[in-house]
Amino acid sequence: MRHLVLFWALLKKEYIYLKRYSFNTISGIITIYLVFLLIFYGVKALGGANFGDTLEGIVVGFMVWTFAIFAYSDLSWAMIQEAQQGTLEQLYMSPLGFGWVAISRVAATFIFNGFIVVLLLLLMMFTTGKWLHLDFLSLTPLILLTVAGVYGIGFLMGGLALVFKQVQSAFQILQFVFVFLIAAPPDKLPFMKFLPLSMGTQLIGKVMIGGVPLTQLPLHDLLFLVGNSAFYFGLGFLAFKLFEGIARDRGLLGHY
Amino acid sequence: MKLVLEVKELTKVYKQRRGENVLAVDQISFSVWKNEVVGLLGPNGAGKTTTIKSIAVLIKPTGGEIWIDGVNALKDQKRSLERIAAVLEGNRNIYWRLTPKENLEFFVGLQGHSVRRTRGYIDELIELFKLKEKQNTPARKLSRGMQQKLAIACALVKQTEILLLDEPTLGLDVEISYELRRILKEMAQRGERTILLSSHDMNVVQDICERVIIINHGRIVTDDRVENLLKLFRASAYRFKIEGRLAQEQELALKRRFPLLEVEATDHRTYIDADLEGSNEIYEVIEILKGGQARIESIDHKEPNLEEIFLQIVKGDKR
Ligand SMILES: Nc1ncnc2c1ncn2[C@@H]1O[C@H](COP(=O)(O)OP(=O)(O)OP(=O)(O)O)[C@@H](O)[C@H]1O
Ligand SMILES: [Mg+2]
Numbered sequence A: 001m002r003h004l005v006l007f008w009a010l011l012k013k014e015y016i017y018l019k020r021y022s023f024n025t026i027s028g029i030i031t032i033y034l035v036f037l038l039i040f041y042g043v044k045a046l047g048g049a050n051f052g053d054t055l056e057g058i059v060v061g062f063m064v065w066t067f068a069i070f071a072y073s074d075l076s077w078a079m080i081q082e083a084q085q086g087t088l089e090q091l092y093m094s095p096l097g098f099g100w101v102a103i104s105r106v107a108a109t110f111i112f113n114g115f116i117v118v119l120l121l122l123l124m125m126f127t128t129g130k131w132l133h134l135d136f137l138s139l140t141p142l143i144l145l146t147v148a149g150v151y152g153i154g155f156l157m158g159g160l161a162l163v164f165k166q167v168q169s170a171f172q173i174l175q176f177v178f179v180f181l182i183a184a185p186p187d188k189l190p191f192m193k194f195l196p197l198s199m200g201t202q203l204i205g206k207v208m209i210g211g212v213p214l215t216q217l218p219l220h221d222l223l224f225l226v227g228n229s230a231f232y233f234g235l236g237f238l239a240f241k242l243f244e245g246i247a248r249d250r251g252l253l254g255h256y
Numbered sequence B: 001m002k003l004v005l006e007v008k009e010l011t012k013v014y015k016q017r018r019g020e021n022v023l024a025v026d027q028i029s030f031s032v033w034k035n036e037v038v039g040l041l042g043p044n045g046a047g048k049t050t051t052i053k054s055i056a057v058l059i060k061p062t063g064g065e066i067w068i069d070g071v072n073a074l075k076d077q078k079r080s081l082e083r084i085a086a087v088l089e090g091n092r093n094i095y096w097r098l099t100p101k102e103n104l105e106f107f108v109g110l111q112g113h114s115v116r117r118t119r120g121y122i123d124e125l126i127e128l129f130k131l132k133e134k135q136n137t138p139a140r141k142l143s144r145g146m147q148q149k150l151a152i153a154c155a156l157v158k159q160t161e162i163l164l165l166d167e168p169t170l171g172l173d174v175e176i177s178y179e180l181r182r183i184l185k186e187m188a189q190r191g192e193r194t195i196l197l198s199s200h201d202m203n204v205v206q207d208i209c210e211r212v213i214i215i216n217h218g219r220i221v222t223d224d225r226v227e228n229l230l231k232l233f234r235a236s237a238y239r240f241k242i243e244g245r246l247a248q249e250q251e252l253a254l255k256r257r258f259p260l261l262e263v264e265a266t267d268h269r270t271y272i273d274a275d276l277e278g279s280n281e282i283y284e285v286i287e288i289l290k291g292g293q294a295r296i297e298s299i300d301h302k303e304p305n306l307e308e309i310f311l312q313i314v315k316g317d318k319r
Helices: A002-020 A022-085 A087-092 A098-128 A136-164 A168-183 A190-194 A198-208 A219-250 B048-055 B077-081 B100-110 B115-128 B144-156 B174-189 B202-208 B226-236 B248-257 B278-290 B306-318
Strands: B003-014 B022-033 B037-041 B063-068 B084-087 B162-166 B194-199 B211-216 B219-225 B237-243 B262-265 B269-275 B295-301
Touching: A002 A022, A002 A098, A002 B100, A022 A087, A022 A098, A022 A136, A022 A168, A022 A198, A087 A098, A087 B100, A098 A136, A136 A168, A136 A198, A136 A219, A168 A198, A190 A198, A190 A219, A198 A219, B003 B048, B003 B194, B022 B048, B022 B063, B022 B194, B022 B219, B037 B048, B037 B202, B048 B063, B048 B084, B048 B162, B048 B194, B084 B144, B100 B115, B100 B144, B115 B144, B144 B162, B144 B174, B174 B194, B174 B202, B194 B202, B202 B306, B211 B226, B211 B306, B219 B226, B219 B306, B226 B237, B226 B306, B237 B278, B248 B262, B248 B278, B278 B295
Parallel strands: B037 B194, B037 B211, B084 B162, B162 B194
Antiparallel strands: B003 B022, B003 B063, B211 B219, B237 B269, B237 B295, B262 B269
């Protein structure tokens, strides 16, 4: 019960931020949307009609990328910001444990990001005329699984930021690495499916473009995705715990 | 009385990648009883913040134990955190984009407490800290003093047994500093909380605390009730008022005999401040003064304040 109370408090705070800084949110969406249009019509002009599948792939890939960027930057930037404000130490003093605080925050932002991404997706589909299958029942767990690996990376970077402080430039580089992970086809590059995002993006594509429901996706692919995400999430969280220990030892939780 | 906080041989060494290790806290031990208000007094770098953060398990100590209400804080962090709230370094610790009211509600939730059931207390705190007018203004637009008050209110709203305050009045203008002191003092007098506060401002400690622990170079120099310290020093602090100036050899003789003695000369007078034990030492001073031209106008008991006591103790510690 108390755990839910804490989750609710974090949800409420995120909501207030989103509302109070809606200008930032909206301008962010517009920027992403413009970049999307640039790429979409760029590819279309280059390849013409025989790129039909690719064009739909771009919509899916862009959606996953947006989700990944939101998930990842939210977590790692938040860590820096909270350390700067001195609120990170307060979060660490919650009797329900920082682990639960972090998970609640991730869950809260996932919900809000979900709404934003759906909005963006509708916008993208509307302007391009590429209407994809929006089977939310199948998509929600798939997206959650796909993005979980990214949250792992977010935790890793957050941990690095706690100890080494100046890691912003690495943050930005990673955003482009995500593009590669999403865009490179795992069929042609088999090792890709061992990296985060790749496998999940492929499965999401099958649901959205091919109209295949979750229950009819190959079981071994789904299990592979579960394993992959659990691995990256677990690894990231473990690394975070390690850096957190170092930060506690060096007295760095309140410094930035 | 109930023991609520026990610090046993707390030691913290900051290991540095370059250069020497820093021994910030060196085997500090002290206890705090329920409803006590204890001041942690010490100059910059004495180890106050390190001690407080160790109690709040934000820093991992190198050695020692911390017991909070019978709970081993280093082993059972969550349970000990139920009993602790802390404000570290003044006006940080709050969300600058949230209003005072939203901040208070958030910290209630962070503790896992129901906002609905705490509503009355939230309003009470807004009233007490005079935040009513600004309760719907984002915290970043408040003055530093207001932010600092809000940070303390956010710690209080968790309704924990123990309140840790690191330099609560640092950087505040006099008016707000007094207001804060008044609030803390009243809270202490009502016996609502157990407070451990650090400061290097002795006036703050003398004003609010019943007991003071003076630390320097990571070690405890004294741990006593404020009134005892004042009494102790009242008994031995003397001020000699002298017409004219001391001869050089007189001053040297005095300082040789009493190294901590201080001489201050104005145009027509000389003042000698000294800690003297018993009348024999007073006579010794008089004996030395008799040798020259100087005439003793008066010998007075000095009213000491904590600041002087602190300076003497810390000076003595350094030698
Ligand atoms: N994170 C850290 N890493 C390395 N050394 C540190 C760290 N924090 C504090 N120190 C050192 O430890 C010693 C004690 O510092 P601490 O901050 O506990 O003192 P303080 O009494 O709070 O001082 P102040 O009045 O300046 O706040 C100082 O020498 C300080 O330089
Ligand atoms: Mg300090």
